[in-house]
Amino acid sequence: MTEEFMDLEQKDGIRMTWNVLPGTGQEATNIIIPIAAIYTPLKPSPMTLLPYSPLRCSPCRAVLSPFSVLDYVAEIWTCPFCYSRNRFPSYYPSLSQQNPPTELLPEHTTVEYQFQHHQYSIPTPVYLFVVDTCVIEEEFEFLKSALCQALHLIPDNAIVGLITFGTHVQVHELGFPQMPKTHVFNGNKEVTKDQLLDQLCFFLETPRPTVGVVAGPRDGLSAESIRRFLLPATDCQFLLTSMDPWYVPSDERPTRCTGTALNVAACLLGACVPGSGARIMAFVGGPSTKGPAPIISKTLSEPFRTHNDLKKDNVPFYDKAVEFYKNLSKQLLHQCHVLDLFACALDQVGVAEMKSAVQRTGGMIVLSESFGHSIFKDSLRRVFQSTDYDIGLSFNGIFEINCSKDIKVQGIIGPCASLERKGRLCSDSVIGEGNTIAWKMCGLDNQTSLCIFFDIATIGDFNEIVRSESNQFYFQFLTYYQHSDGRMRLRSTTISRKWVSGLSYKQDLLPGFDQEAAIIVMTRLVSFKMETEPAFDPIRWIDRSLIRLCSWFGDYQKDRPSSFNISPRFSNFPEYMFYLRRSQFVQVSNNSPDETAYFRIVLNRENVSNSILMIQPTLISYSLDLSPKPVPLDVTSIADGKILLLDSYFTIVIFHSTTIAHWRKAGYHKQTEFEAFAALLQAPHNEADRIIKERGSTVPRLVICDQYSSQARFLLAKLNPSVMHGSDNRPPGGEVIITDDVGFQEFMDHLLQRITNV
Numbered sequence: 126m127t128e129e130f131m132d133l134e135q136k137d138g139i140r141m142t143w144n145v146l147p148g149t150g151q152e153a154t155n156i157i158i159p160i161a162a163i164y165t166p167l168k169p170s171p172m173t174l175l176p177y178s179p180l181r182c183s184p185c186r187a188v189l190s191p192f193s194v195l196d197y198v199a200e201i202w203t204c205p206f207c208y209s210r211n212r213f214p215s216y217y218p219s220l221s222q223q224n225p226p227t228e229l230l231p232e233h234t235t236v237e238y239q240f241q242h243h244q245y246s247i248p249t250p251v252y253l254f255v256v257d258t259c260v261i262e263e264e265f266e267f268l269k270s271a272l273c274q275a276l277h278l279i280p281d282n283a284i285v286g287l288i289t290f291g292t293h294v295q296v297h298e299l300g301f302p303q304m305p306k307t308h309v310f311n312g313n314k315e316v317t318k319d320q321l322l323d324q325l326c327f328f329l330e331t332p333r334p335t336v337g338v339v340a341g342p343r344d345g346l347s348a349e350s351i352r353r354f355l356l357p358a359t360d361c362q363f364l365l366t367s368m369d370p371w372y373v374p375s376d377e378r379p380t381r382c383t384g385t386a387l388n389v390a391a392c393l394l395g396a397c398v399p400g401s402g403a404r405i406m407a408f409v410g411g412p413s414t415k416g417p418a419p420i421i422s423k424t425l426s427e428p429f430r431t432h433n434d435l436k437k438d439n440v441p442f443y444d445k446a447v448e449f450y451k452n453l454s455k456q457l458l459h460q461c462h463v464l465d466l467f468a469c470a471l472d473q474v475g476v477a478e479m480k481s482a483v484q485r486t487g488g489m490i491v492l493s494e495s496f497g498h499s500i501f502k503d504s505l506r507r508v509f510q511s512t513d514y515d516i517g518l519s520f521n522g523i524f525e526i527n528c529s530k531d532i533k534v535q536g537i538i539g540p541c542a543s544l545e546r547k548g549r550l551c552s553d554s555v556i557g558e559g560n561t562i563a564w565k566m567c568g569l570d571n572q573t574s575l576c577i578f579f580d581i582a583t584i585g586d587f588n589e590i591v592r593s594e595s596n597q598f599y600f601q602f603l604t605y606y607q608h609s610d611g612r613m614r615l616r617s618t619t620i621s622r623k624w625v626s627g628l629s630y631k632q633d634l635l636p637g638f639d640q641e642a643a644i645i646v647m648t649r650l651v652s653f654k655m656e657t658e659p660a661f662d663p664i665r666w667i668d669r670s671l672i673r674l675c676s677w678f679g680d681y682q683k684d685r686p687s688s689f690n691i692s693p694r695f696s697n698f699p700e701y702m703f704y705l706r707r708s709q710f711v712q713v714s715n716n717s718p719d720e721t722a723y724f725r726i727v728l729n730r731e732n733v734s735n736s737i738l739m740i741q742p743t744l745i746s747y748s749l750d751l752s753p754k755p756v757p758l759d760v761t762s763i764a765d766g767k768i769l770l771l772d773s774y775f776t777i778v779i780f781h782s783t784t785i786a787h788w789r790k791a792g793y794h795k796q797t798e799f800e801a802f803a804a805l806l807q808a809p810h811n812e813a814d815r816i817i818k819e820r821g822s823t824v825p826r827l828v829i830c831d832q833y834s835s836q837a838r839f840l841l842a843k844l845n846p847s848v849m850h851g852s853d854n855r856p857p858g859g860e861v862i863i864t865d866d867v868g869f870q871e872f873m874d875h876l877l878q879r880i881t882n883v
C-alpha cells in the first residue's frame with residue numbers, strides 16, 4: 126500500500142502524511158496526525174537539467190510548472206498559485222503545442238535549472254580543521270593518521286586551514302613550511318572578528334578600512350594575507366607535522382576551551398571567506414572545561430549532567446553553553462558556513478550543548494568512543510567526495526516554499542534556519558523553524574530531508590469562489606544551492622494534492638494516509654516537543670494521539686474492544702507508535718544527553734525509509750536448513766540454531782544463539798567437513814557489510830554478540846517483550862526479557878479498552 130507513495134517519492138522526493146487533504150482548518154484538527162511533508166531537496170532523481178533560468182510568474186514569483194495552464198495562441202500561461210496570466214518571453218525555447226516547453230510536461234514536476242549568467246569560479250570548498258590536542262598520545266596518533274588520509278581525499282582545488290586547541294587556541298600559519306608559525310589566543314576569552322584581524326596582523330601592509338565590517342578580499346584583505354592561513358590542499362601535506370599533542374596527565378580533567386576554538390574558527394572564516402562554502406570540522410576528544418562554554422568543571426569527581434539533571438534544571442553550565450552555541454550558529458549562518466562535529470571520546474564532550482550550531486548549519490555529526498574506531502574513520506572518509514562514494518555535498522542552500530493560499534506553513538524541523546522572511550503564508554502556530562517562507566541550508570547533501578508542517582486556513586480566511594474552481598492544493602518547493610561542480614542551481618518541485626470536505630471527508634481522506642511518513646513526522650515532533658516544552662509528557666502525548674486517531678477513524682461498539690475495526694491504511698500505525706514509545710527518542714534516560722542529541726540530529730535529516738529503521742528495526746534470521754528470512758521483531762524470534770541480524774539504523778547487531786556460539790568457539794567453521802556452518806557464520810557479516818556501505822553519511826555501529834552476553838542488550842532492547850518472566854510459550858533456546866514494559870498485545874488491549882469505553 127505504501128508503494129504508490131514510494132513512487133511519488135522516487136519522482137519528487139516527497140512523502141506526505143496525508144496525500145488527500147482536509148479542506149478546512151477544523152477538519153484538519155480532527156485528524157490528529159499533522160499535515161506534513163518530508164522532502165529531500167537534492168534527492169537523486171531522473172529529473173531533467175535545464176540549461177537556463179526559470180520562468181517566473183511576475184506577481185508571485187512562482188516558477189513555471191506542469192500545473193501552469195497554457196494558452197498557445199496568445200502565448201500566455203496562468204499561474205496555479207495566484208491565477209495571474211503571464212506572457213511567454215519571445216526567446217522562450219520551442220513554444221508550440223506539438224512541442225511544449227520541457228517544464229510543462231506532466232512528468233516534469235521536479236526539474237533543475239542551471240544558471241548560465243552567473244559565472245561562478247571553480248569551487249573552492251574550504252575545510253578548516255579545528256583539532257583537539259588535549260588527548261592521550263594513542264588517540265592523537267589515530268586522529269593524525271585519519272586527518273592525513275582525509276588530506277589525500279580532499280580535491281586538489283579545495284582550501285585547508287588548521288586551528289588546534291587545548292588550554293589555548295592556536296591558529297597555524299601554513300604559508301611558510303620552512304618557518305612554521307602559530308598565533309596563540311587565550312582560551313578564556315571570546316574574540317571578535319576585529320580583534321582577530323588585529324592579532325593575526327591582516328593590516329600590516331595595507332591600511333585598514335576606516336568604516337564598515339571587514340569581510341574578505343573585497344574589503345581590502347589581500348589574497349596573500351589570507352593565504353597564510355587558508356591554502357590549497359596540495360600545499361598542505363606538511364600541515365599535520367606542525368601539530369603536537371598537549372596532554373598532561375593529572376588528577377583533574379584537562380583544560381579544554383572548545384568554545385573559544387570554535388569562536389576563533391568562525392571569526393577567521395568570517396574575515397577571510399564570508400559567503401562562500403566553508404566547513405569548520407571540529408575534532409573533539411573530551412569535554413570543554415574552560416572558556417565561554419564549559420560543560421563541566423575540572424574536578425574529576427563531579428559527574429556529567431544527566432537527562433534527569435537537565436529536567437530538574439539543575440545544571441549550572443548548561444544554559445549558558447547552549448546560548449553560546451546559539452550565538453555561534455547565528456554567526457555561522459550569516460557567513461554561510463557549516464559546523465561538522467566529530468565527537469570521539471569515552472566521556473561526553475558537549476554535543477547536547479552544541480546541537481543547535483550543528484543542526485542549524487546543516488553540519489555532520491559523528492559520535493564514537495575513539496578516533497581509532499571505524500565509525501569515525503569511515504565517516505570522515507565519506508565527507509569528501511570520492512569516486513566510489515559521493516554524497517553530493519553542497520553549499521549555500523536557500524529553501525523557499527509557495528503554496529495555494531489556503532495552506533499555511535507552520536515551520537520546519539530539520540537542518541535549516543529561518544531567514545525570517547515573513548509572508549501571508551506563515552501560520553500563527555509555529556513548529557520548529559517557523560514564521561518564514563524561506564530558510565537557509567548552509568550545508569546539505571543528496572539525503573538531507575526536511576520535515577515541513579502545514580495548516581489549513583480556517584473558513585472565512587479564504588475566498589470560496591476562487592477555491593471551488595479546482596479541488597487541488599498546489600505546493601512549490603524551490604531550493605537554490607551551489608552544486609559540487611561549483612555552479613548555482615535551482616531545484617524546483619511542484620506538486621498538487623486533492624482536497625476533500627463535507628460529509629464524507631473522513632472516508633475520502635483514507636486512501637491518502639501514508640503511515641510511514643506519519644510515524645516519522647510524529648517522531649520528529651515528539652523529539653522537538655521534548656526539547657522545547659519543559660512539562661511535556663511524551664508517553665501521554667503518544668497514547669492520546671493514538672487513541673484519538675483510532676476513535677476518529679475506527680468503528681466499534683461501546684465497551685466491546687473486540688468489535689474494533691479500522692481501515693487497513695492504519696494497519697501498522699499502532700505498532701509503530703508502540704515502538705516509538707520504546708525508542709531512544711522517547712526513553713532518553715537510557716542514554717546520555719550527548720547521545721540523545723546525536724540521535725536527534727541524525728533523525729532530523731534522514732529520509733523516511735531510513736528513519737523507520739530507527740523506530741522499528743528489521744530482523745533477519747539465518748539458519749543451516751533455511752535461507753535467510755525476515756522474522757518478527759519479537760523475543761520469540763530468538764531460537765536455538767539461529768543467527769539473527771538486526772538493523773536498527775544506528776546499530777547493526779549480529780547475534781549468535783547459544784549452540785551457534787558454542788560451535789563457533791569449538792572452531793567447527795575451520796574444519797572442511799563443516800563448510801555449511803562456515804558459510805552460515807559468514808552470511809550475516811556479508812549482509813552487514815553491504816548495509817554499512819550503503820547507509821550514506823552515517824556509519825552504523827556493528828555489534829557482534831552471543832546470547833546471554835552483555836552486548837546482547839543491543840538486540841534485546843529492540844524486541845517486543847511478548848514473553849514475560851514466568852510465561853512458558855517460548856521456543857527451545859529462547860529468551861525471556863525481564864522488563865517493566867508491556868508487550869505489544871497488552872498495549873493494544875489496554876488501548877482498545879480505553880477507546881471503546883468513552
Ligand SMILES: *[C@@H]1O[C@H](CO)[C@@H](O)[C@H](O)[C@H]1NC(C)=O
Nearest residue numbers: 185186206207527528529530
Ligand atoms: C506565493 O503565492 C502567493 C499566492 O498564493 C503569492 O501571493 C505570494 O506572493 C507568493 N510568495 C512568494 C514569496 O513567492
Ligand SMILES: *[C@@H]1O[C@H](CO)[C@@H](O)[C@H](O)[C@H]1NC(C)=O
Nearest residue numbers: 417445446447448449450452
Ligand atoms: C549571545 O548574544 C547576545 C546578543 O549578542 C549576548 O547578549 C549574549 O551575552 C551572548 N551570550 C553568550 C553566552 O555568549
Ligand SMILES: *[C@@H]1O[C@H](CO)[C@@H](O)[C@H](O)[C@H]1NC(C)=O
Nearest residue numbers: 169514515516517518571821
Ligand atoms: C549524490 O549526487 C551526486 C551528483 O549530484 C551523484 O553523483 C551521487 O551518486 C549521489 N549519491 C548518492 C548516494 O545518491
Ligand SMILES: *[C@@H]1O[C@H](CO)[C@@H](O)[C@H](O)[C@H]1NC(C)=O
Nearest residue numbers: 134572732734735819820821
Ligand atoms: C534514503 O536514503 C538512502 C541513503 O542512505 C538511500 O539509499 C535510499 O534510497 C533513500 N530512500 C529513498 C526512498 O529515497
Ligand SMILES: [Zn+2]
Nearest residue numbers: 182185204207
Ligand atoms: Zn503567480
